[in-house]
Amino acid sequence: MALDENMVIPRHVALILDGNGRWAKKRGLPRTMGHKEGCVTVEKTVEIAARMGIEYLTVYGFSTENWKRPMEEVGALMQLFRYYMVRLLKVASANNVRVKMIGDRTRFAQDIIDGIGRLESETRDNTGLTFIIAVNYGGRDEIRRAAARLAADCAQGKRNPEEITEEVFASYLDTAGIPDPDLLIRTSGELRLSNYLLWQLAYTEIYVTDCLWPDFDREELERAIVQYNKRDRRYGGVK
Ligand code: IPE
Ligand code: IPE
Ligand code: MG
Numbered sequence: 227m228a229l230d231e232n233m234v235i236p237r238h239v240a241l242i243l244d245g246n247g248r249w250a251k252k253r254g255l256p257r258t259m260g261h262k263e264g265c266v267t268v269e270k271t272v273e274i275a276a277r278m279g280i281e282y283l284t285v286y287g288f289s290t291e292n293w294k295r296p297m298e299e300v301g302a303l304m305q306l307f308r309y310y311m312v313r314l315l316k317v318a319s320a321n322n323v324r325v326k327m328i329g330d331r332t333r334f335a336q337d338i339i340d341g342i343g344r345l346e347s348e349t350r351d352n353t354g355l356t357f358i359i360a361v362n363y364g365g366r367d368e369i370r371r372a373a374a375r376l377a378a379d380c381a382q383g384k385r386n387p388e389e390i391t392e393e394v395f396a397s398y399l400d401t402a403g404i405p406d407p408d409l410l411i412r413t414s415g416e417l418r419l420s421n422y423l424l425w426q427l428a429y430t431e432i433y434v435t436d437c438l439w440p441d442f443d444r445e446e447l448e449r450a451i452v453q454y455n456k457r458d459r460r461y462g463g464v465k
Pocket of ligand 2: 242243244245286287288289292416418420
């Protein structure tokens with residue numbers, strides 16, 4: 227079944243782009259080649275999502291646990307990140323895309339931190355798709371950082387613990403002001419969240435495909451949206 231004009235386009239799509247390593251292995255290539263190809267797919271997906279009218283696209287680029295990988299792989303990912311930040315600025319400008327990074331950027335090299343800042347400030351006024359990249363991101367770390375800031379505000383008397391609603395707490399998260407994802411897509415078949423958007427995914431519809439991330443394309447995205455349209459979102463209620 228293909229996408230048709232009666233279908234609802236999810237407002238916010240979150241992606242766990244997994245399988246770069248397996249894609250490379252299948253071809254007898256080093257893992258880093260999978261990451262390189264994966265970056266090309268990210269670029270294409272941003273353009274496709276922008277044209278489809280998706281309002282927010284959040285991708286998991288590097289988790290707080292990915293530092294455990296061999297030093298060479300982490301180094302190669304940082305180099306790719308440097309290169310693609312420059313390309314992304316062009317893609318974002320050409321497609322009216324606003325870029326935002328979530329996660330703890332303070333652990334990156336200064337030039338990467340500066341590059342992230344530049345990407346965000348130079349695309350701030352774009353009015354199309356908001357493209358959110360999660361880097362050095364972990365759901366638990368995000369909640370921990372939010373709790374620490376909230377506790378500091380309480381200690382300074384700026385907040386009253388009695389008045390901490392879910393909305394107040396969410397405003398301390400990196401995703402403040404961004405609606406929760408409607409659809410989560412994970413490539414490469416793994417049935418887990420891997421510490422992604424733990425707070426925000428509470429009622430998100432989950433779609434997992436065996437497709438490896440570098441092979442992901444418009445048809446794969448459309449298949450996920452068709453499935454999303456068949457879901458009955460009850461939010462704990464009854465129909
Ligand atoms: C996803 O691909 C990219 C990152 C986590 C940076 P992987 O590198 O996890 O690929 P697999 O899971 O080993 O195939
Ligand atoms: C999740 O993929 C993180 C990113 C896509 C950046 P991983 O490959 O790190 O997840 P696990 O290790 O399979 O859970
Ligand atoms: Mg993986």
